[in-house]
Every structure is written in C-alpha cells, then in structure tokens.
Amino acid sequence: MSRPKILIVDDDPGIRFVIREVLEDEGFYVDEASDGEEGVKKVEQTYYDLAVVDLVMPNKDGFAFLREARSICPDLITVVITAYGSQKAAMRAIQEGAYDYFAKPFDNDELRIVIRRVLEKRRLEQKVRLLEEQLQKQETQFGEMIGNSTEMREVFSLIRKVSASDATVLIYGESGTGKDLVASAIHRESPRADKPFIRVNCAAIPETLLESELFGYERGAFTGAYTKKQGKFEAAQHGTIFLDEIGDMSLPLQAKVLRILEQREFERLGSTESIKVDVRIIAATNKDLRNAVKEGKFREDLYFRINVVPIYLPPLRVRKNDIPLLVEHFIRRYNQRLSKTIKGVTRDVMELLMNYPWPGNVRELENVVQRAMIVAQGDFITAECLPSQFMTPPVWSGNLDPKLFNDFTEPLPDKLQRVAEQLEKLLIKEALEKANFRRQKAAELLGISRKSLHNKMVKYKLS
Numbered sequence: 001m002s003r004p005k006i007l008i009v010d011d012d013p014g015i016r017f018v019i020r021e022v023l024e025d026e027g028f029y030v031d032e033a034s035d036g037e038e039g040v041k042k043v044e045q046t047y048y049d050l051a052v053v054d055l056v057m058p059n060k061d062g063f064a065f066l067r068e069a070r071s072i073c074p075d076l077i078t079v080v081i082t083a084y085g086s087q088k089a090a091m092r093a094i095q096e097g098a099y100d101y102f103a104k105p106f107d108n109d110e111l112r113i114v115i116r117r118v119l120e121k122r123r124l125e126q127k128v129r130l131l132e133e134q135l136q137k138q139e140t141q142f143g144e145m146i147g148n149s150t151e152m153r154e155v156f157s158l159i160r161k162v163s164a165s166d167a168t169v170l171i172y173g174e175s176g177t178g179k180d181l182v183a184s185a186i187h188r189e190s191p192r193a194d195k196p197f198i199r200v201n202c203a204a205i206p207e208t209l210l211e212s213e214l215f216g217y218e219r220g221a222f223t224g225a226y227t228k229k230q231g232k233f234e235a236a237q238h239g240t241i242f243l244d245e246i247g248d249m250s251l252p253l254q255a256k257v258l259r260i261l262e263q264r265e266f267e268r269l270g271s272t273e274s275i276k277v278d279v280r281i282i283a284a285t286n287k288d289l290r291n292a293v294k295e296g297k298f299r300e301d302l303y304f305r306i307n308v309v310p311i312y313l314p315p316l317r318v319r320k321n322d323i324p325l326l327v328e329h330f331i332r333r334y335n336q337r338l339s340k341t342i343k344g345v346t347r348d349v350m351e352l353l354m355n356y357p358w359p360g361n362v363r364e365l366e367n368v369v370q371r372a373m374i375v376a377q378g379d380f381i382t383a384e385c386l387p388s389q390f391m392t393p394p395v396w397s398g399n400l401d402p403k404l405f406n407d408f409t410e411p412l413p414d415k416l417q418r419v420a421e422q423l424e425k426l427l428i429k430e431a432l433e434k435a436n437f438r439r440q441k442a443a444e445l446l447g448i449s450r451k452s453l454h455n456k457m458v459k460y461k462l463s
C-alpha cells in the first residue's frame with residue numbers, strides 16, 4: 001500500500017502543526033487547509049485517504065466540509081476534532097458520516113491511536129469491497145463488455161447460448177452500442193476461437209471493391225489485377241466472418257452473399273472454380289433491415305437467412321444504470337493508457353452523465369471520459385472537464401423528460417409541443433429567478449409583455 005494521504009482542515013495553525021508532526025512521524029503524507037472552503041478545493045484536487053477536520057472554522061465549518069467532501073469523494077473518511085466538552089457536536093458529526101472524533105486538548109498518543117484505528121478499519125473495508133466487486137464482476141462483465149442492466153445481462157446470456165453453435169447471428173443496434181464487441185465475443189467463446197476472425201466493414205469499402213474484397217480474384221480478372229488475391233471469405237476459412245454494416249451492401253452483392261450462405265461455396269472473380277467454405281457468419285447493422293426490406297433495399301431472402309438469431313443492443317439512454325460501471329471501466333482503461341491516477345468522477349459529473357441522452361452511445365461515453373481524463377487537473381473528473389454539450393444550462397441536461405428519447409409512441413408534433421412547453425416553463429422560471437421575482441424585469445429579460453408573462457405564469461402554475 002502506498003503512503004496514506006491525510007488532509008488536516010483546521011483554522012488554528014498551531015494545531016495543524018502539532019497534528020502534522022505526529023502524522024509525518026507515522027510515515028503519512030500530510031496536507032493542510034486553513035478552512036472548510038480550502039479543504040473542499042483540496043479534496044477536489046487530490047485523493048486523500050483521511051481528513052482530520054475541526055468542526056468550528058470560518059468559511060465553511062466542519063459540517064459543511066463533511067457534506068461537500070463526501071459528495072466529491074464518497075470514499076473519503078473523516079475524523080473530527082471537537083472542543084473539550086462538545087460531545088453533542090461530535091455525535092452530530094458522526095451522524096453526518098464522520099468516522100470518529102477526538103477532543104481538544106488531545107495528547108499525541110491518543111491522536112496516533114485514533115488515526116491508526118481508522119485507517120485499519122478503512123483498509124479492511126476496502127478489502128471487503130474489492131472482494132465483493134470481484135464477485136459481482138463475474139456477472140457484470142463479459143470479455144471486454146461491461147453492463148449490469150437487465151438488457152446487457154440478457155445480451156451476455158444470448159452470447160453464451162449462440163457461441164456453442166454455428167448459427168448465423170444478426171446484431172443490430174445504434175452506432176456505438178457495442179456491436180463489434182459482441183461479434184468478437186461470440187467468436188472468442190465459440191469452438192472456432194483459435195481460427196481466424198475476419199471483419200469486413202461493408203459501409204467503408206466502395207461497392208466495386210467490396211466484391212473483390214469478399215471473394216478475391218484471379219490474376220487478370222480485371223484491369224489492375226496483377227496478382228491473384230485471396231478474399232475475406234477464404235481468409236476466414238474454418239473461422240468466423242463478421243459482415244459489419246450489412247445494411248449498406250448493394251443488392252447485387254447481397255445476391256452473391258446469399259449464395260454463399262445457401263450453398264457454402266463461391267468463385268473468385270475471374271475464375272470458374274468453386275471454392276467450398278466453412279465459415280460462420282455474423283452480421284451487424286445499425287439500420288432497420290425490416291424497413292429496408294419493405295423499401296426494396298434489402299433482399300428479403302437474405303434477411304431471413306441472416307436473422308436466425310437476432311441480438312439487439314439497446315441504446316445507452318435506455319439502460320442508464322450501465323453508465324456508472326462503464327465510467328469506472330473506462331477510467332481504469334485510460335489510467336493505464338495515459339499513465340494517470342484518476343479516482344473517479346464527482347457526484348455532479350455523474351448526474352450530468354446520467355442525464356445526457358448519449359446519441360453516440362457507449363463510444364461517445366468512452367470519448368467523453370477519455371477527453372475529461374486528459375484535461376483533468378486533479379484526482380477527480382469535475383464538471384469543467386466535460387465538453388461543451390454538458391455545459392448547456394441545466395434546463396437541457398437535467399430537466400427534460402427522459403421518456404422523450406425512448407418512448408416513441410407519441411407522435412413527433414405532440415412531443416415537440418410538449419418539449420416546447422417544458423422549455424418555456426423552465427425559461428420563465430430562470431428569468432424570474434434572475435430578476436429576483438420582479439415580474440416587470442423578468443418580462444423584459446424574456447422580451448415579452450408583462451401581461452403575457454402573467455398569462456404564462458398562470459398556465460404553468462408559477463407564482
């Protein structure tokens with residue numbers, strides 16, 4: 001274990017000095033703050049194992065410090081210093097989450113014993129938590145995939161089930177929901193795990209090239225074909241081929257892929273010799289393939305062929321309880337990659353992350369965490385580390401009905417009307433607060449008449 005870091009928060013320099021001497025003698029790393037406010041700032045910057053806190057201080061007393069420090073770092077434990085004879089205050093502090101207390105004047109041995117006891121207790125608690133997390137991890141992690149929502153657990157159990165077989169799998173879901181991860185997890189769990197896993201992104205390769213990519217060609221098959229080339233289906237022999245973004249494949253190519261699926265053989269371009277393939281097929285798409293079938297953009301027969309076992313990855317905004325675990329996972333990952341020692345996010349940040357609709361899903365979350373870790377100054381990711389979309393007024397981040405993004409039963413015009421009204425109400429509230437509830441001023445801020453403000457306040461029951 002590294003040297004425990006201890007923060008002393010006390011306005012009396014004499015006391016700070018004494019405590020520092022004792023604790024440094026014990027081999028601890030010690031920092032000081034001269035009031036609650038400075039203390040809170042330090043906790044935001046550095047991960048301390050323990051804070052020793054005076055209860056009576058100017059600029060945020062010990063109680064305020066306790067509350068704020070815990071919301072930044074729930075792991076922080078605190079020991080409070082009370083004046084002689086103020087048992088009551090000490091009890092209140094313990095109710096507010098302090099671990100222990102000692103009264104002034106104290107002797108050095110007493111201080112030493114209290115601190116050692118508290119740190120030992122904390123060490124044991126952390127050990128228990130670690131073990132619990134390890135136990136839990138078996139259920140919330142699958143390969144590189146993280147999730148404890150019922151949705152993700154279902155995905156994990158489906159992966160387990162389909163891995164054993166050779167069944168064709170269609171993974172569908174919005175971009176960034178983890179389709180690539182699922183495809184490679186299925187391969188890794190399957191009997192083909194030690195054979196190739198070949199991924200082809202059907203959207204990224206121009207149509208004319210895609211065919212030769214998939215099937216390969218003989219020398220001279222077309223201008224520029226100077227040598228013969230093996231296609232991806234051949235490369236995947238005995239393994240798995242992952243046709244990513246299959247919804248973007250052209251109709252003629254779809255016909256050829258269908259033939260492989262049905263007959264398990266194909267020819268290289270420029271060749272008449274059939275090649276037998278033993279390849280498991282996994283496909284993924286972020287498009288609604290059934291719709292594409294209806295519109296004539298996707299072959300119905302191919303759709304039925306690949307849709308043997310569908311796996312749906314729901315967007316992140318409908319499984320928000322995966323967010324804390326994912327954040328922790330990405331922090332661990334980028335601590336390693338960036339050689340950082342970030343300990344977590346503040347409670348404010350977690351709230352912002354939980355309330356954001358995540359149009360780019362897990363990929364976007366990963367980018368946001370990574371970026372925040374690069375700009376973070378201290379041991380915690382604070383709200384300033386988040387990109388601008390999180391800086392919009394709380395109206396957008398916090399107060400919009402989350403159902404807007406996952407309930408598609410309401411027609412768009414009605415929904416927009418409802419959002420407009422929600423937003424109008426929030427803007428009026430903001431303006432009223434800014435104007436210290438003087439209606440004339442608020443109406444001016446909003447650029448509407450006093451009468452119209454009055455009507456709206458009645459409508460939205462704001463008084």
Ligand SMILES: Nc1ncnc2c1ncn2[C@@H]1O[C@H](COP(=O)(O)OP(=O)(O)O)[C@@H](O)[C@H]1O
Nearest residue numbers: 144145146174175176177178179180181362363
């Ligand atoms: N459940 C998850 N746990 C951990 N990381 C995930 C999860 N889902 C997605 N990711 C990460 O998000 C990014 C996008 O995932 P990806 O599989 O490429 O999504 P898609 O193929 O659906 O666009 C990747 O960096 C991936 O590691």
Ligand SMILES: [Mg+2]
Nearest residue numbers: 176179180244
């Ligand atoms: Mg993908």
